[in-house]
Amino acid sequence: DAKTTQPNSMESNEEEPVHLPCNHSTISGTDYIHWYRQLPSQGPEYVIHGLTSNVNNRMASLAIAEDRKSSTLILHRATLRDAAVYYCPPQVQGAQKLVFGQGTRLTINP
């Protein structure tokens, strides 16, 4: 199965940009890249997804490497509410399922 690698934890300051990396070296050509986050005591929530081109929405931006072996989730101005665990689950090829790993625990300092 495809796997992703993320740092266990990251720390940033409020109102500064945050770049969360994800390595997905085993991704296949048609697999989408997804990002989710989990706020304390809540279920995960969708953040963004993309295939080849960079993507923007109201929550974040997704920068995808040209070879698609890595991606970066960008929070342009972090707030305290962005403190969460961020996941980039690989899509299992040929199946409709998302397999989550450990994620990156993001701490935002006031």
Next chain:
Amino acid sequence: IAGITQAPTSQILAAGRRMTLRCTQDMRHNAMYWYRQDLGLGLRLIHYSNTAGTTGKGEVPDGYSVSRANTDDFPLTLASAVPSQTSVYFCASTVGNPYPTEAFFGQGTRLTVV
């Protein structure tokens, strides 16, 4: 808008007892999933269903069973609970066919097996 509804919210269960966690969605999504999340860890896939009438095994299926009689409901059953099944259980459904583009999660069921 309800989305994904899980019941119960929490439960304390004696070891050896049978328990069914309920999950209902009102979005008519084809695919549904059950995950467990142990304290401080990520989510692990237990079982999934790509469409009504079909189910598949995830990463940690042992000790759990599921059924998908219709589009809306995806119950998870622990036939004989053990303490290692103490966890928070999340149900989810996804938009998108053939590839999931966005997953919606319930608020979770906190299960303690004693």
